[in-house]
Amino acid sequence: xxxPAPIDIDAVARRMTTGAPAASMRAHVLERLSSRGNRxxxxxxxxxxxxxxxxxxxxAVLRRPETPARETPAARATASAPAPSATSGPDAQVxxxxxxxxxxxxxxxxxxLPLAPRLPGLPPVxxxxxxxxxxxxxxxxxxxxxxIEPIATEPLRIPSLQGTGSRQR
Amino acid sequence: xxxxxxxxxxxxxPAAVVAPLDREPADIRALVDAARDGSRDAFGDLVTRYExxxxxxxxxxxxxxxxxxxxxxxxxxxxxRKLPGFRGDATFRTWLLTIxxxxxxxxxxxxxxxxxxxxxxxGDDEADPVDALASRAPDPERTTMSRDMVRRVxxxxxxLSPRLRDTLLLATSGEHAYEEIAAILGVPLGTVxxxxxxxxxxxxxxxxxxx
Numbered sequence: 001x002x003x004p005a006p007i008d009i010d011a012v013a014r015r016m017t018t019g020a021p022a023a024s025m026r027a028h029v030l031e032r033l034s035s036r037g038n039r040x041x042x043x044x045x046x047x048x049x050x051x052x053x054x055x056x057x058x059x060a061v062l063r064r065p066e067t068p069a070r071e072t073p074a075a076r077a078t079a080s081a082p083a084p085s086a087t088s089g090p091d092a093q094v095x096x097x098x099x100x101x102x103x104x105x106x107x108x109x110x111x112x113l114p115l116a117p118r119l120p121g122l123p124p125v126x127x128x129x130x131x132x133x134x135x136x137x138x139x140x141x142x143x144x145x146x147x148i149e150p151i152a153t154e155p156l157r158i159p160s161l162q163g164t165g166s167r168q169r
Numbered sequence: 170x171x172x173x174x175x176x177x178x179x180x181x182x183p184a185a186v187v188a189p190l191d192r193e194p195a196d197i198r199a200l201v202d203a204a205r206d207g208s209r210d211a212f213g214d215l216v217t218r219y220e221x222x223x224x225x226x227x228x229x230x231x232x233x234x235x236x237x238x239x240x241x242x243x244x245x246x247x248x249x250r251k252l253p254g255f256r257g258d259a260t261f262r263t264w265l266l267t268i269x270x271x272x273x274x275x276x277x278x279x280x281x282x283x284x285x286x287x288x289x290x291x292g293d294d295e296a297d298p299v300d301a302l303a304s305r306a307p308d309p310e311r312t313t314m315s316r317d318m319v320r321r322v323x324x325x326x327x328x329l330s331p332r333l334r335d336t337l338l339l340a341t342s343g344e345h346a347y348e349e350i351a352a353i354l355g356v357p358l359g360t361v362x363x364x365x366x367x368x369x370x371x372x373x374x375x376x377x378x379x380x
Contacts, residue, residue: 003377004322006369012322013341017228021220022238029216029245030209 193260201261205252212252216245219262222344223269226353229338230273231280240276244269263352266345270353321379325372336361337368 004012022028193201197218203211223244227237248265255264326334339350340361347365351358 003373004318006373008318009322009326009369009372010341012319013326013337014343016232016323016326017225017338017342019224019228021224021241025220025224025238025242026213026216029242029249030213032242032246033209033212033249 193257197261201252201255204249205255212245212249215261219265222262223265225342225344226266226269226339227273229335229342230270230277234280236276236280237273240272241269244272247272259352263349266349266353267355318376321376322372325375326368328375329368329371333364333368333371336364340365 197215200211200215200218204215220241224237224241227240227244231237231240244265247268251268255261258264259267326337329337336350336354339345339353340347345353347358347361351361354361
């Protein structure tokens, strides 16, 4: 007696899905269509903007001024001393480092040379002696005088175009 | 056993999945063609025309939750985007309802996952994920059933497996023919009929057992 008929079950089930849609369903859908276009534009523009930003960052890192090497007291003294004149020879006065080793008369390099990587099984490479480098006196480079021969030019002759119409057609 | 039989019936005949569908009404065809050419007004007319059945289909999967309204709108947006690819193999209505159903199932899965995680985080007892099924509608007191019986029937419908419950709710919504339900669910027509009968039988049996 208490068991519902199939039609009653269907009636209850039907009630479980009833409900009128909102009156503004059409407006909301059309609004979503518009905003979707804007969103698509934004999604397309976002990667481009990110790429441009990365490019700027990359260029900025590449063009960043190099970090100056840590200056030794001798190099600092050399840099603060007046620049040697062109006539000053190898006898010019150069500040002596505390260790008694002669410092280079050249200004300190802007950047320290990178050390060679240490490979296992190979002896460490000793840095070159500054005195030996200073002793190198390369011969002066001779540049021969450059002579440029004038180029002979003739006036340009343009043949007449008459009589070629049938060929073009 | 019921689930196994349903599964076997579901996969038996792929050719039967595509049921013959009624031809598209001329006015709908004109609106679809205009919308495909980019007319939003025409698409708006299609929205007005189908909003009721779309919402009801979404509610069969999601209940009276506001998700159903949101999924209905989302399905229309997807339909607008996919409209150039609509070949007319099925009617626009069936094609649209298939989109709605997929969207609704996606939302239901997401909601169940979210609810499961929320319950696990709070340590709550397990609750029926379809508790949100429509219950705000007035009880069918016009029928001969008592309020208590209506409540029990509704409870037993909620307890059904998703396949049986979905099919029963779609079939009883009064909006779809069995052929259309078969197309929406992607199952043979015979499977739809079997699921509806099985759902009714299970609900009746459980009510008898608890009486």
